[in-house]
Amino acid sequence: MITEKEIWDVLDDVKDPEIPKVSVVDMGIVTGVEVDEEGYVKVKMTPTFAGCPAVDYMKNDIKEKVSRLPVSGLDVEVSFDVQWSTNMITEKGRRLLKESQFALPPKHNGLVQIEMLEKVECPFCGSKNTILQSPFGPTQCRAIHYCKNCLQAFEQFKPV
């Protein structure tokens, strides 16, 4: 009989196609795993942004990888019942994002303040002598900053 733990372990192999080091579990987008007595598996996930183009890709990847386990059936549901926020990125996820040279989103109490996008620490040199260039970056979840110390543009996972 398959256990929830085994499902979570497999899900940790499903990576975010836009940041291949980080898994869907690290990102906090898997919001629930259930296995019933017959071995039927339900996985619930929530998109980082409503229009995230990687959602279907990750959903299919989850289906493919979980189906290889001895399960009697599988349902992967994308839902907004739980709304993703950057607070849901795990500690491991934050470490991996930093290693991938992203500035991290500050933890917040549910209310994102514009000030959170100012003086963000540069992931290259650690300086806070930085400016926000645009709240919109190469993907929906990233903002673009510029470091005046090392003269380097960098991306931040913007707090939501």
Place this chain on the structure above:
Amino acid sequence: MKELNDNQIGAVKDLIFRMADDELILGHRNSEWTALGPILEEDIAFSSMAQDKLGQAHAMYQILHKLGEADPDTIAFTRDEKDFKCCHLVEFPIGEYDFSLMRHFLFDSAEALRFEMLMGSSYDDLANVAKKFKGEIKYHIMHADTWLVQLGNANEISKARMQSSLNECFPLALGIFEPSDFEETLIKDNIFPGEKRLQEEWLKFISPVITSAGLILPDINNCEPAFGGRKGYHTEYLKPLLDEMTEVYDIDPGAEW
């Protein structure tokens, strides 16, 4: 509440069609700035906001699907012009950058407030997506406010352009708040506090930004709101947009992508 009665279903569907159609059409318009933005950051900003809008439209069409309507692609790509409930503001071509920026400011301010109100909706599915969208649109507001204040105070040319766009967009924006036939149900059953209330909040919300941009809000009493869109009467611009949007879909509607 999770289950709705027949009257509530009609009211919720109408509300969602209005919101989602606005998002779909303005999302399409925003995407027309891709590769044409006046500077690279603006090119990316409008493209990114387009993506958010299409994502939000999709999530709302998904709720309609749960309520018995067709699937999101069918809703988006197969309806006739008269079945769309978007307001006239979102239908206009992108025009010059100042027009698109002003439209984005006026529309997204209303939308942000709408989502905030809907976060407390008695209908769970709507409240859940509103909570999600609220975090996304915050960045749209931040973007709009920054540029409005900057261009309104930059020089005589930019100021004159922004004022003229405001004068043009304001009556169109009032069309956002065209009352529906379901206002009473929406308000009474705590689904949505209604278009009238939203318009009042919107005026309070945009006024200080317009003032800090050094611009003058047109007198609302001298404006004819651009109504009709919510009832299926559209501008001459919607039909060509829909034709373009569905051009590929129409070649092979059942195609798998």
